[in-house]
Amino acid sequence: MTSKFDVSVAKGLLEQTPANVLVVNLFEGVKIPAGATGAIDIALDGLISKFVIEKEGFDGKFGSMYVLPTYGKIFAEKVLVVGLGRNKDFTLNRLREISQKVVKKCMKMNNAKKVISVLHGAGIGGFDPQVAAQMITEGAMIGAYSFDKYKTEKTQKKVEDFIIVDMVEENCKKAKAGVKKGKLIASAVNFARDLSNEQPAYTTPTKLAEIAQSLNGIDVRVYEKDEIEKMGMGAFLAVSKGSSQPPKFIHMRYKNDKAQRKIAIIGKGICFDSGGLDLKPPSSMLNMKDDMSAAGAVLAVMGVLKELKPNCEVHGIIAACENMPGCSAYKPGDILVAKNGKTIEVDNTDAEGRLTLADALCYACELGVDEVIDVATLTGACVVALGNTVSGIMGNCQSMIDKLIKCGNAGGEKLWQMPMFEDYRDSLKSDIADMKNTGSRMGGTQIAALFLQNFVKKVHWAHIDIAGTAYLDKKGATGASVRTLLNYLLS
Numbered sequence: 001m002t003s004k005f006d007v008s009v010a011k012g013l014l015e016q017t018p019a020n021v022l023v024v025n026l027f028e029g030v031k032i033p034a035g036a037t038g039a040i041d042i043a044l045d046g047l048i049s050k051f052v053i054e055k056e057g058f059d060g061k062f063g064s065m066y067v068l069p070t071y072g073k074i075f076a077e078k079v080l081v082v083g084l085g086r087n088k089d090f091t092l093n094r095l096r097e098i099s100q101k102v103v104k105k106c107m108k109m110n111n112a113k114k115v116i117s118v119l120h121g122a123g124i125g126g127f128d129p130q131v132a133a134q135m136i137t138e139g140a141m142i143g144a145y146s147f148d149k150y151k152t153e154k155t156q157k158k159v160e161d162f163i164i165v166d167m168v169e170e171n172c173k174k175a176k177a178g179v180k181k182g183k184l185i186a187s188a189v190n191f192a193r194d195l196s197n198e199q200p201a202y203t204t205p206t207k208l209a210e211i212a213q214s215l216n217g218i219d220v221r222v223y224e225k226d227e228i229e230k231m232g233m234g235a236f237l238a239v240s241k242g243s244s245q246p247p248k249f250i251h252m253r254y255k256n257d258k259a260q261r262k263i264a265i266i267g268k269g270i271c272f273d274s275g276g277l278d279l280k281p282p283s284s285m286l287n288m289k290d291d292m293s294a295a296g297a298v299l300a301v302m303g304v305l306k307e308l309k310p311n312c313e314v315h316g317i318i319a320a321c322e323n324m325p326g327c328s329a330y331k332p333g334d335i336l337v338a339k340n341g342k343t344i345e346v347d348n349t350d351a352e353g354r355l356t357l358a359d360a361l362c363y364a365c366e367l368g369v370d371e372v373i374d375v376a377t378l379t380g381a382c383v384v385a386l387g388n389t390v391s392g393i394m395g396n397c398q399s400m401i402d403k404l405i406k407c408g409n410a411g412g413e414k415l416w417q418m419p420m421f422e423d424y425r426d427s428l429k430s431d432i433a434d435m436k437n438t439g440s441r442m443g444g445t446q447i448a449a450l451f452l453q454n455f456v457k458k459v460h461w462a463h464i465d466i467a468g469t470a471y472l473d474k475k476g477a478t479g480a481s482v483r484t485l486l487n488y489l490l491s
């Protein structure tokens with residue numbers, strides 16, 4: 001949680017602004033720095049060019065860093081020179097990444113409470129000051145994040161103020177707008193990370209419903225168990241049966257008078273996935289508090305819409321429950337009736353996400369929306385196929401998939417399309433019901449998507465599998481899909 005950390009913009013001269021650390025940059029191969037870094041080099045009597053570059057051989061490779069003391073030559077105590085890599089390879093994603101690395105580096109320093117920085121990328125980099133400032137802000141806030149709520153001794157060193165300093169009034173004005181947008185986006189990412197990093201005893205279905213009800217400018221309807229039953233959500237309800245935590249079906253709505261299209265975003269909300277009666281082995285269960293990461297992402301996205309004002313109506317939908325092996329748990333062999341009347345033979349109780357999504361998809365399709373996007377930590381197969389840095393995407397509308405991939409990339413989130421060939425469907429065949437909930441282990445990601453498609457009717461639909469990207473060993477929750485969804489809604 002990053003409550004104390006703040007990013008801002010100040011007009012002024014870098015060399016005359018007091019700070020613990022001043023961040024300047026260097027493109028790869030540059031021997032004599034120009035622009036803001038050049039001005040600092042001169043103020044430091046050529047320390048950067050004659051010592052750091054010439055003597056120490058600092059080459060400006062992407063992500064390389066050099067810290068030097070200033071001994072009172074300028075108002076900042078230390079200068080951090082960061083390498084931006086080759087100018088021709090410089091992108092906005094690289095800029096965000098650099099900013100993240102810079103803050104992480106400062107968090108390892110003894111005293112770096114106040115950090116000031118040049119507006120990287122806006123000079124020789126050639127980017128618009130507003131967009132550059134947005135990337136710097138996103139990177140800094142995502143980099144400064146740590147989840148230390150349960151540490152009784154907070155040992156993590158903090159950066160408290162990160163200030164972009166520029167002497168041109170016009171640049172500052174644009175940068176301020178970029179910082180504002182960057183802050184909203186990064187706070188949504190970090191909000192989603194908090195929810196996914198939380199212990200499962202905290203993020204219960206009831207808690208997710210409470211959080212939905214507390215969001216700024218969002219209408220919320222929470223359906224209780226008896227109402228879920230009345231709506232005919234037999235698949236979702238079955239998954240929830242083994243737990244003492246009651247299920248919650250959460251429907252959030254963002255309205256906009258100028259809305260040109262209606263979009264539903266659905267987030268898988270399994271607050272803990274033990275596997276159910278098909279119990280997971282301990283090592284696979286370990287991180288399964290993260291099985292509500294997509295729900296956290298949807299909550300986070302809904303929470304900033306009032307301020308980001310996309311010109312579309314957005315429905316956020318979460319079917320929240322736990323998947324537990326209780327004495328009333330659903331069983332392999334049970335036959336479930338989904339909201340659209342289709343019957344499902346339970347083959348494996350650990351394929352629970354698709355059952356909850358089935359009913360959520362039916363519900364979303366009945367809202368009269370143009371597009372439905374579901375996001376889910378759905379299959380281990382996706383982790384095997386794409387690893388921890390790339391999410392899988394599938395759907396019934398290629399232009400929507402293409403656009404989501406583009407919006408993801410713009411936010412620094414990688415997506416890769418998996419095929420939905422009909423061949424895969426065979427393995428879902430059941431002898432006694434319309435389908436089984438699992439098929440072959442091979443091609444499991446695509447099979448899961450084909451299963452979901454049975455519950456999609458008359459809408460453009462895309463499905464994003466974030467099983468590999470939502471939660472990383474040691475690093476914890478990433479907020480995966482928040483930036484993809486926000487960029488998509490804002491496009």
Ligand code: BES
Pocket residue numbers: 273275291348350351352353377378379380381383438439444467468
């Ligand atoms: N939540 C898991 C998928 C998952 C696996 C997420 C690893 C994050 C990391 C999902 O509910 C699940 O258990 N899927 C099974 C499906 C199988 C039984 C067909 C899987 O992928 O093993």
Ligand code: MN
Pocket residue numbers: 273275349350351352353
């Ligand atoms: Mn499961």
Ligand code: ZN
Pocket residue numbers: 270273291350352353377378
């Ligand atoms: Zn799951």
